[in-house]
Amino acid sequence: MPTIPGSLRASAGRLPGAPALTFGGVRYTYRELDQEVDRMANALLRSGLRRGDRLALMAANSDLFVIVFYAALRAGAIFVPVNPASAPPELAYILTDSGATTLVFDAELSDIVDVARSGDSGGVRFFALGQVAGYDDLRHLAADAPASPPLIVVEEDDDSLILYTSGTTGRPKGALFDHHRSVWVGVVVAAASGMRSAERFLHVAPLYHAGELCIMLITGTMLAAHHVVHSGFDAREVLDTMEAEGISMFFGVPTMYQAFLSDPGLRARDLSRWRVGMFGSAPMPGAVVEQLLAVLPGVELIQFMGQTEGGPGGVYSTPEQVRARPDACARQALPFTEARVVDAADRDVQPGEIGELVLRGETVMKGYWHQPGETERTLRDGWLHTGDLVKVDHDGYLTVVDRLKDMIISGGRNVYSVEVENALAAHPHVLDCAVIGRPHPYFGESIVAVVVPRDGTTITLDGIKAHCRKLVASYKVPHDLLLRQAIPRNPSGKVLKHVLRDGMRPGTAPKSL
Structure with a gap:
């Protein structure tokens, strides 16, 4: 029966002399x-x-x-x-x-x-x-x-992993998986990405995170891939290794790809053996995807959107779909997975509407470790309720608009922070940003733009408002501006909005640094 260590044994039996692992000067x-x-x-x-x-x-x-x-x-x-x-x-x-x-x-x-x-x-x-x-x-x-x-x-049915959630809303919970579920992640990812035997992977994202551990390491070992491992991320060193080792597949969070675009010699590099670039864990601005498509025309970009509790698993866009809709987050469920977008009564929403993404498939967790109440709330009628609010476009593409817990209700209207964040990200002086709600005596919640300015630039609230009015409805325009030197993120690139909210006491105005 298939297990995670059994896949290593099988690859060693099939291709004993093939390169398996490289770290620094050590090769196996x-x-x-x-x-x-x-x-x-x-x-x-x-x-x-x-x-x-x-x-x-x-x-x-x-x-x-x-x-x-x-x-x-x-x-x-x-x-x-x-x-x-x-x-x-x-x-x-x-x-x-x-x-x-x-x-x-x-x-x-x-x-x-x-x-x-x-x-x-x-x-x-x-x-x-x-x-x-x-x-x-x-x-x-x-x-x-x-x-x-x-x-x-x-x-196969022995428990294999407890993967602690990223804790973007508080203390992490342990998602429990058995070998069956973990091996199925490999099957799903291989089918979706077109992985081949003896691919050359570069591991830069942290291996303790579900994305790199399950999507890349477990799947790659099943196919006897060559794993090249870096202990950390430095854009120039990573690109050097991609050239020297002939890396064919790479998974990274959006900030890594944005760092690649900042390398002045990117176009001159020999990245001809880089076939597939996968990204996920956090939304990638459509403008960045378009830049990547222009600068790296030989790389097939695949976008994943899922969560730890899914294996990780969820929905994705093929390279053709990424090119067609660089602003979207996904087009369909991963292979062997079902996905729906539902309202509060678990009814499928119609095109143009917003609902919660729910998933069902072989890769979904058994439950939360020793938390039956949380398990019951999250796994209902066989479906994993992700907490991700997505909009179903009329052409079938999905766009993440917020987390259920991060949606802002201002003046009785729902404001989805990702939509406002995309508008902020289009400002030429904005390096990084996040949008959160702050209690307000009249609106219920006010919209706060948390912004990291680019070096040597000046950003004002009036300027932000004028910029956003061109891109979003007036009721979505930020009411307040908080300037920061950095946006707190977890290792997978997700904004720690509870950290931002904790730093703002009710009834006080945000202060700029």
């Missing part, structure tokens, strides 16, 4: 990677990990991230990725909420782990990926372990 064939995973899995089992235990990994992108991921699953554990930028309370929350018995962490993060560990009751085993005083080095334990298959049978 599929046979070598499979053996390293066996060693790591045996080391973890020797150290007390048991089938069904939760193993948390707090690490940046690296070859060791990939090895620990597959090893944990091969040992029968449930894998829990943790953002390496987490503060000690955030780490402690995930360890407690997931009931993790093991934490593996980058040596550079030991100070954070020390603080989080101080409140641990002794139920978690801690292992460093490197030499840290007071912690076992998991690399050394693995080097002494046998490269033979562990005596653990992993089944």
Whole structure:
């Protein structure tokens, strides 16, 4: 039966000498990677990990991230990725909420782990990926372990992943998946993107995030792809690697693609082997898509729109559809997935109307880890209610207009923040922006534009209002302006609107920096 570590074993058996993983100067064939995973899995089992235990990994992108991921699953554990930028309370929350018995962490993060560990009751085993005083080095334990298959049978219906939601509205929830669902993500993505055997992937987006982990790593390993891993994002270094390694497929958030466009030598680079560029996790302005199509005519752009709870899965646009409607977010459901846009009574909305996107398919989560109430509210009658408000255009394309919790009701009328954000983004002096609501005694909520100006420019509220009146209805024009040096975003590029709202007390005017 198919499982995530089983797909690695199958690729190693089929193409043992094929390149599997490159990180810095370290390279592995599929046979070598499979053996390293066996060693790591045996080391973890020797150290007390048991089938069904939760193993948390707090690490940046690296070859060791990939090895620990597959090893944990091969040992029968449930894998829990943790953002390496987490503060000690955030780490402690995930360890407690997931009931993790093991934490593996980058040596550079030991100070954070020390603080989080101080409140641990002794139920978690801690292992460093490197030499840290007071912690076992998991690399050394693995080097002494046998490269033979562990005596653990992993089944398709065993739980595989707890992926914590991005927490854009508060504390994250753990979305639970089994191997069946995770493998189906690979099937769905391969069918939608046209992935081929032995593709060359570049992993730059964080592997602890569902997009990179499931869409790229799991799917690519199923097809014996060559995974080239970067520990972070620097546009010039990424483009250098794309040239040197002949990268054929890339997944990135919109801000990464916008950084590519800022590279003055982009047109002169040899990116002829770059076939497919996938993007998602946050809306991409239509103007940016048009620039990418012009500057990178040989790259087929595919847009995904989904969420962690979907696998991640949801809806998408093919390269032809991206070219036809660069301003839209998607055209149809991913393969083997059903998608609808419904009103508050779960009735399909008509073209031109706005409703909530709901999904059904093999990749949708089992539920939230130990949160039956939240699971019942989100999974209703077999459908995943995403909380994303989308407009169904008359030609069938979908456009995200807001999150249910982020919709602004001003003067009794619904204002969808994405629509106003798109208008703001078209201002030549706006580098980044977000739109939120603030309690107002007359309107109910006022519309606040949070703007990061481009260097050397000046932005005023009057100027913003004049600009927006040309693009949106008058009742959607921002009432207030807040200038910021940066917009708070999570690692997948989504704006943390609850952070912006928390910084604005009711009854006070926003202050410019």
